[in-house]
Amino acid sequence: MKTILTGLGAAAISTMMATAVIADGGSYGSVKDDPVVSMPNWSGGYFGGHIGYGTADSTVTENLPTLGPLLPSGLSSTYDADGFIGGLQIGARRQFGSMVLGVELAGTGSGIEGSGGDCFGIETLAGGLGAPPGLIGSRCTTEANWLATLSGRAGVAFDKYMVYGVLGWSVASVTHTHTISAAIPGLPIALNGSQNDIMDGIAFGVGGEWAFAPGMSVALEYMRHDLKSESTGLLLGGILTTGTRELELDTITTKLNVRF
Numbered sequence: 263m264k265t266i267l268t269g270l271g272a273a274a275i276s277t278m279m280a281t282a283v284i285a286d287g288g289s290y291g292s293v294k295d296d297p298v299v300s301m302p303n304w305s306g307g308y309f310g311g312h313i314g315y316g317t318a319d320s321t322v323t324e325n326l327p328t329l330g331p332l333l334p335s336g337l338s339s340t341y342d343a344d345g346f347i348g349g350l351q352i353g354a355r356r357q358f359g360s361m362v363l364g365v366e367l368a369g370t371g372s373g374i375e376g377s378g379g380d381c382f383g384i385e386t387l388a389g390g391l392g393a394p395p396g397l398i399g400s401r402c403t404t405e406a407n408w409l410a411t412l413s414g415r416a417g418v419a420f421d422k423y424m425v426y427g428v429l430g431w432s433v434a435s436v437t438h439t440h441t442i443s444a445a446i447p448g449l450p451i452a453l454n455g456s457q458n459d460i461m462d463g464i465a466f467g468v469g470g471e472w473a474f475a476p477g478m479s480v481a482l483e484y485m486r487h488d489l490k491s492e493s494t495g496l497l498l499g500g501i502l503t504t505g506t507r508e509l510e511l512d513t514i515t516t517k518l519n520v521r522f
Contacts, residue, residue: 302422302473305357306521312483313348314515316374320404322438323506324382324495337497341378343404347371347513355415362417362424370409372434374511377403381440382497399443402496404509407435407458409487411465422473432465432487438507440496455496459507461489469517477521487511 323338353366380386384400413430439456469483488510495503 307354308519308521309352310519312515312517316513317344318511321508325504337382339381343376345374364415372406374406403439405437409434424471428467433462455499459491461491463489481517
């Protein structure tokens with residue numbers, strides 16, 4: 263799904279940019295033909311595409327069984343993830359003087375992924391118990407598959423330009439995997455635990471938009487998505503543990519909108 267959405271977003275932007283160049287010779291018209299320059303009205307529905315890049319801090323936590331002082335209550339690891347994103351958006355706006363209010367729904371395919379070694383401190387623990395370096399491995403991986411965001415928007419328009427703030431809610435499909443391995447000569451062992459989580463949380467950001475042609479605009483937008491989920495643990499397939507996962511995702515996208 264992430265490949266389809268990313269492709270559609272890029273195709274939508276390419277198609278609509280070509281339309282903007284063809285229509286009216288790529289301008290608002292000459293002063294001779296239309297001496298009165300009308301300022302854009304931001305009211306109405308719109309659709310478009312977006313492409314960009316995202317970076318994230320992924321935190322995975324295993325909640326362990328309660329065994330008194332023998333074990334800690336939980337083990338956590340944090341590592342970085344990043345990648346390209348792209349998709350489609352549809353929305354509506356209403357202008358009141360210089361103020362513009364609106365709502366938008368965006369669907370985004372994601373190539374954001376990352377991993378971290380010594381996950382849950384298992385390699386450090388094994389070394390402390392006398393295991394030679396490299397014998398025991400522990401790695402966690404996070405892969406964001408897609409992201410959907412419903413948001414409200416409030417902005418201030420300055421003729422063809424607008425700055426705005428965003429507040430909404432995001433839902434994402436994110437795959438978390440933990441692999442623990444033992445590099446035993448002649449008999450290597452690897453055990454995997456994986457969960458496909460539906461994470462959700464608040465989303466907020468800011469942006470700027472330019473109406474470069476009648477009914478068309480481009481925007482540059484920053485968004486923060488604080489996502490969280492709770493489900494089965496990753497250690498040994500979650501036989502004895504539950505898990506809490508958090509994804510602090512920052513994205514910057516370029517957007518092309520066409521009003522209808």
